[in-house]
Amino acid sequence: MIQHKLLMAIIGIYRRIVLAIVTFVVTVLVASKSLFGRERMSHENGILLRGKLKIVENPQFPEHNFFRAGMEFDCRVRHAAASFKDDAKLVVRSASIKFSDNRRKSPLDILMNSGDMPLFWNARTFVGFMWVSILGKGKHYTPYLRKHGQAAVGGGISVRRDPVSPNKMVYNTKTVSGFIGLDEVYRYARYRLVPVPFDGQESGAPDEWDKTHAWLQNPYPDEPRHRNYLKDATREQLKSDGPLHYNLQIQLRLPPPDDTIQPEWLSSAVPWDQSAFPFVDVARVELNEALSYKESQLTWFHMGNHPPSLPMPRARSIDDPHSLIHLRLASIWARRARLVSYRIFSMPAAFSDSRKAKDWIAIPPVKDPP
Numbered sequence: 001m002i003q004h005k006l007l008m009a010i011i012g013i014y015r016r017i018v019l020a021i022v023t024f025v026v027t028v029l030v031a032s033k034s035l036f037g038r039e040r041m042s043h044e045n046g047i048l049l050r051g052k053l054k055i056v057e058n059p060q061f062p063e064h065n066f067f068r069a070g071m072e073f074d075c076r077v078r079h080a081a082a083s084f085k086d087d088a089k090l091v092v093r094s095a096s097i098k099f100s101d102n103r104r105k106s107p108l109d110i111l112m113n114s115g116d117m118p119l120f121w122n123a124r125t126f127v128g129f130m131w132v133s134i135l136g137k138g139k140h141y142t143p144y145l146r147k148h149g150q151a152a153v154g155g156g157i158s159v160r161r162d163p164v165s166p167n168k169m170v171y172n173t174k175t176v177s178g179f180i181g182l183d184e185v186y187r188y189a190r191y192r193l194v195p196v197p198f199d200g201q202e203s204g205a206p207d208e209w210d211k212t213h214a215w216l217q218n219p220y221p222d223e224p225r226h227r228n229y230l231k232d233a234t235r236e237q238l239k240s241d242g243p244l245h246y247n248l249q250i251q252l253r254l255p256p257p258d259d260t261i262q263p264e265w266l267s268s269a270v271p272w273d274q275s276a277f278p279f280v281d282v283a284r285v286e287l288n289e290a291l292s293y294k295e296s297q298l299t300w301f302h303m304g305n306h307p308p309s310l311p312m313p314r315a316r317s318i319d320d321p322h323s324l325i326h327l328r329l330a331s332i333w334a335r336r337a338r339l340v341s342y343r344i345f346s347m348p349a350a351f352s353d354s355r356k357a358k359d360w361i362a363i364p365p366v367k368d369p370p
């Protein structure tokens with residue numbers, strides 16, 4: 001019995017060391033990309049908006065010292081495309097909220113992507129995904145998708161093509177974080193951002209072909225929309241229709257009763273049953289101003305910005321779903337590297353509308369779909 005316990009302890013330490021090494025190597029790689037590429041590791045193409053958010057007057061979640069009824073915050077929201085510098089590509093879209101009108105400092109940042117299932121769900125799968133992304137996706141992407149059927153499903157669910165507005169899509173945190181109410185009970189939480197009004201139909205939702213071919217990300221050959229069409233449309237919408245509105249919602253559940261068990265639902269690859277764990281409103285968001293390209297580049301969102309009552313759970317191995325949190329927290333170095341790169345090499349200019357420009361990347365035809 002003692003020998004078994006000792007063996008388990010050694011295995012536990014070994015797994016944590018592997019996680020620390022993987023976190024270090026991934027951080028060095030993504031920070032180098034941001035430093036020498038002068039860009040975000042992902043989500044480089046985006047638009048930054050400013051406005052206000054107000055915690056709901058009658059919260060349907062346990063009392064909480066940060067999400068206090070009726071509290072108001074200035075806020076920034078950045079809508080972006082997760083990859084490629086072209087609004088008309090078939091890509092995952094995002095919404096990141098900062099609970100302050102600052103470039104970096106904030107009591108809480110929440111980063112969300114479209115769809116409710118990601119393309120990776122722990123450090124091990126992220127490394128595989130990162131590797132094919134470094135190689136340029138396209139034909140390199142398909143072996144990864146073939147190996148991880150779940151990633152192909154997640155990609156298919158999460159990509160959006162030619163949405164008319166960022167205010168017509170739903171965004172999810174996917175990963176699980178902590179929520180400690182005034183009752184001192186530790187719960188797990190997931191957030192989503194839903195446009196108001198919303199009729200249940202997301203703009204840009206993939207058709208059957210795109211859903212099952214999410215690696216064919218090029219715009220349609222006769223695509224009339226230019227590379228910056230969505231950001232331009234967002235500015236136009238603010239001018240002609242006024243502010244964009246959203247509801248920030250939360251889904252809560254208790255952790256597994258036995259700490260040694262790592263249930264499947266801890267993984268971001270497994271959305272929670274909404275009838276058992278309904279989303280309830282946390283805050284109403286109103287965005288009324290689009291900020292400049294320069295301000296968008298100088299702003300970062302970081303999941304390390306959170307109060308102690310909304311903690312980030314820690315992992316025990318690279319297969320633990322929370323291992324993504326280790327990578328994401330350490331990626332603060334990529335954010336720092338990106339801002340340092342602007343000082344050393346200057347900030348890159350915003351990319352042009354044209355697909356004939358040198359920085360436009362076409363994905364070559366892929367012969368071997370999964």
Ligand code: HEM
Nearest residue numbers: 040041043078094096111112118174300327328331334335
């Ligand atoms: C399901 C998991 C993840 C989600 C939902 C997510 C979401 C996001 C979003 C929405 C952004 C854009 C922020 C902006 O607009 O400025 C972003 C950027 C970024 N993410 Fe993630 N992410 C995930 C996993 C990861 C992982 C595992 C890493 C590990 C290295 C990572 C590193 C980064 C970096 C370096 C940036 C660019 C930050 C900057 O330079 O400002 N993310 N992520």
